[in-house]
Amino acid sequence: MSQLSTKHLLGIKNLKEDDLQLILDTAANFKEVINRPIKKVPSLRDITIANVFFENSTRTRLSFELAEKRLSADVVNFSSANSSVKKGETLVDTVNNILSMKVDMVVMRHSSPGAPHFLSRNVKANIVNAGDGTHEHPTQALLDSFSIKEKLGDVAGKKVAIIGDILHSRVALSNIFCLQKLGAEVMVCGPITLLPKYITSLGVKVELDVKKALQWCDVANVLRIQLERQQIKYFPSLREYSLYYGINKKLLSQLDKEIVIMHPGPINRGVELSSDAADSEHSIILEQVQNGVAIRMAVLYLLAGTKG
Numbered sequence: 001m002s003q004l005s006t007k008h009l010l011g012i013k014n015l016k017e018d019d020l021q022l023i024l025d026t027a028a029n030f031k032e033v034i035n036r037p038i039k040k041v042p043s044l045r046d047i048t049i050a051n052v053f054f055e056n057s058t059r060t061r062l063s064f065e066l067a068e069k070r071l072s073a074d075v076v077n078f079s080s081a082n083s084s085v086k087k088g089e090t091l092v093d094t095v096n097n098i099l100s101m102k103v104d105m106v107v108m109r110h111s112s113p114g115a116p117h118f119l120s121r122n123v124k125a126n127i128v129n130a131g132d133g134t135h136e137h138p139t140q141a142l143l144d145s146f147s148i149k150e151k152l153g154d155v156a157g158k159k160v161a162i163i164g165d166i167l168h169s170r171v172a173l174s175n176i177f178c179l180q181k182l183g184a185e186v187m188v189c190g191p192i193t194l195l196p197k198y199i200t201s202l203g204v205k206v207e208l209d210v211k212k213a214l215q216w217c218d219v220a221n222v223l224r225i226q227l228e229r230q231q232i233k234y235f236p237s238l239r240e241y242s243l244y245y246g247i248n249k250k251l252l253s254q255l256d257k258e259i260v261i262m263h264p265g266p267i268n269r270g271v272e273l274s275s276d277a278a279d280s281e282h283s284i285i286l287e288q289v290q291n292g293v294a295i296r297m298a299v300l301y302l303l304a305g306t307k308g
Contacts, residue, residue, distance in 0.1 A: 007306045008120045008127040009299050011136035012177035020181055024146055026298035027291070034070060034293055043301050044073035050103045052095060053130070054080045054110045059265055059289060060130050060140070064107050067296035076103065091115065092122045099125050105303065108132075126303045134168050140264050141174035143295040145182055147288045148219055151260055156183030161213040163189045164223030164245065164272050167196050167234070171223060171264045176202050189213035190245060193234040210245050214255055221262040222247060222272050238271050248274035252282055260284055 004019050012020075033041055049068045053061055061077075068075045078098060080086070085094055095106060105126040108116050113135035120127040131137040149155050160179050166172045166188050179186050180203065187205040188195060200206060207213045214220055225241065235241045252259060261273070261282040269275050278285060 003305050004302045007303065008116070008129075009138055009303060010116050010120060010127065010129045012138045012141050012174045012181070013136070015138070015177075015181075017181050020142070020145075020178065023142055023295065023298050023302060024149065026302060027142070027146055027294040030070075030297040030301070031291065031294040034290075034297075040070055040072060042072045044068070044071035044304055046074075047071075047105065047304055048074040048076065048101075048103045049105045049107060049300065050076045050078060050095075050098050051130075052078045052098065052106055052108045054085070054108070054115075055131070057109055057130070059292070060109065060137075063289070063292040064128075064130060064139075064296050064300075067293050067300060070293065071297055071301060073300070076101075091119065095119060095123050095125075099123060105300065107300075126306065128299060128303065131170050133170065134173075135170050136174045136177075137170040137264075138174050138178075139292070139296055139299060140171050141178035142299070143288055143292040144171075144175055144221060144262060144264070145178050146295055147262065147284055147291050148184075148260070150287070150291065151284055152218065154183075155179060157185075158219060159185045159187070159217045160219045160221060161187040161189055161207070161217035162221045162223065163210060163213055163247070165194045165225045165234075166190050166199065166223070167194045168226040169223050171221075175221060176204055187213055187216060191235050191241070210247065211251070214247070214251065214259065217259065219260040219262060220247065221264075223264065224266065224268055225271055238268075242271050246270075246272060246274065247277050249276035249280055252277055252280065258282075262288060265289070 005016055107128045107130050109130040110132050113133035115132050116127050116129040145155050162172050176186050187207055189207045259282055263285050267273050267278055
């Protein structure tokens with residue numbers, strides 16, 4: 001298999017296992033490229049990509065932009081803050097206006113779940129979901145699985161605990177789908193108020209005690225507390241959350257085994273992760289960031305092959 005079976009990357013849930021493997025294998029080749037002295041290849045020369053972000057983002061947007069430039073694509077950036085969206089323009093009109101300037105692909109982040117799916121049905125361009133509300137964040141899940149495979153040799157057979165604010169996380173849902181398709185066992189752990197009611201229907205283990213979760217897993221993927229998405233209080237205070245669910249070096253040192261610590265960023269240091277844990281020998285957080293560029297290069301390169 002050398003081509004994706006889909007024109008868009010909208011989520012992991014409906015992505016075929018062959019597509020997942022193709023993206024991971026292609027990313028391995030691009031990881032080699034970005035570690036060469038000359039990090040640029042001409043693969044997407046004459047392709048124009050628009051990064052259309054309706055939500056704030058730092059690392060994801062930079063990672064996509066760098067991936068696009070490493071592939072020699074032309075890049076335009078759009079943010080809604082100072083755009084015609086503020087004057088009432090619709091999403092489809094906004095994107096169609098961008099596409100009329102001979103743009104080939106759209107990378108989109110939006111606060112509404114399903115926005116990239118809607119767009120893919122109404123515009124003529126490849127769409128990459130860079131995060132839609134609390135729904136999915138497929139490239140983050142792909143780079144997380146790539147990082148686990150790189151560190152532990154394989155994803156299949158590994159035990160991965162996703163710890164923290166599962167309820168508001170698009171990373172959690174995409175990771176669950178991706179890890180299970182690649183053969184991993186998945187557990188979610190957090191306060192009961194931050195676990196969606198439907199979570200057991202996804203075939204994951206559920207644990208409320210973070211110490212038991214850490215004892216069980218090979219990999220702890222720690223999620224950020226998303227206070228900006230919380231309309232009500234889901235726990236008494238950040239101090240109390242940190243006391244019961246925060247992971248620190250002392251906690252890791254008490255484990256009689258090796259463990260891998262991951263985090264999609266940005267980290268609330270001292271809340272879900274202490275600095276001595278985030279910066280410890282267990283952590284592969286910065287490797288995740290580097291691998292994000294390779295994964296996004298692979299996704300864009302492969303989707304460009306489905307154009308037309």
